[in-house]
Amino acid sequence: MVKIWGRLSSVNVQKVVWCADELGLDYERIEAGGKFGVVDTPEYRAMNPNSKIPVIDHDGFVLWESNAIVRYLSSRFGAGNLYPDSLTLRADADRWMDWQATSFNPAMTPLFKQLIRTPAAERDAALMASSHAETQMKLALLDAHLADHEYVTGATFTMGDIPLACSVDRWMKLPCEKAAFKNVLRWYDTVRVRQGGRQVVALALS
Numbered sequence: 001m002v003k004i005w006g007r008l009s010s011v012n013v014q015k016v017v018w019c020a021d022e023l024g025l026d027y028e029r030i031e032a033g034g035k036f037g038v039v040d041t042p043e044y045r046a047m048n049p050n051s052k053i054p055v056i057d058h059d060g061f062v063l064w065e066s067n068a069i070v071r072y073l074s075s076r077f078g079a080g081n082l083y084p085d086s087l088t089l090r091a092d093a094d095r096w097m098d099w100q101a102t103s104f105n106p107a108m109t110p111l112f113k114q115l116i117r118t119p120a121a122e123r124d125a126a127l128m129a130s131s132h133a134e135t136q137m138k139l140a141l142l143d144a145h146l147a148d149h150e151y152v153t154g155a156t157f158t159m160g161d162i163p164l165a166c167s168v169d170r171w172m173k174l175p176c177e178k179a180a181f182k183n184v185l186r187w188y189d190t191v192r193v194r195q196g197g198r199q200v201v202a203l204a205l206s
Contacts, residue, residue: 002027002073005044006053007034011105012066013054014166014200019070019159022196023077067097067163074159082159089153093160096152100163104142107134108171115174116205132176139171139181146183150190157191165191166200173205 002025006013010033020027032038033053040051048055048064055064058076063069071094074082084090111131114123142164145152152160168188171178192201 001059003057004029005032005038005047005055007031007036008199008203009034009206010053011166011170014169014203015066015163016054016056016069016073018162018166018196018200019073019082020196021199022082022162022194023073024195025073025077067101070097070159070162078159082157082162084153084156084158089158092153093158096160097163100167104135104138104164105167107131107138108167108174111135111176112170112174112205115176135171136179139179139184143181143183146187151187157194161191162196165197169197169200170205 002020004013004016004020004027006016006029008014008017008029013029013033017029030038032044032055038044039048039053044055045051047057047062050064052064054066054069055062056069056073058072063072071083079085084093108131110127114128114131151157152164165188168184169192172188191197
């Protein structure tokens, strides 16, 4: 049994849930973070001293950091599928997972927070415009890559698609102007209907 701590409105928790659903795992998700609290308790800090979500416990093995969790679950339960046998394909999947965490998501997060979690009267128009422009630039890069890739690593859906799918889903739901990146849209329409993505895609932004 896998236990997952974290609220589903967190994009980092969404990655782990998508992965677990993709793999058909039996798991329990425990609400934590945001309005649910929990993360500042001694018991939680014993699992993750950063007081962040998500955290998993798999038969006594405790792991934090969302991309590390996706890699662990994929390698443990999806070797040869989500976790490619080929070293080069695995490295490619790793690259896009890290790009999501270090480039794409940081570009979009200010806009998300302003539009979804900040009262309209308190929003920073300059910050929103900057974040919007930077996110569009990142999407243009992804769109160019997907012009000749069905999925981020090629012809097969892998762990590399999961973090990006969660972030792109968030972008698609934001109430803002969006350029028509046809390759990103084609890829998103393909991944969003997968069994693993159903919880994430059905979720409203909050």
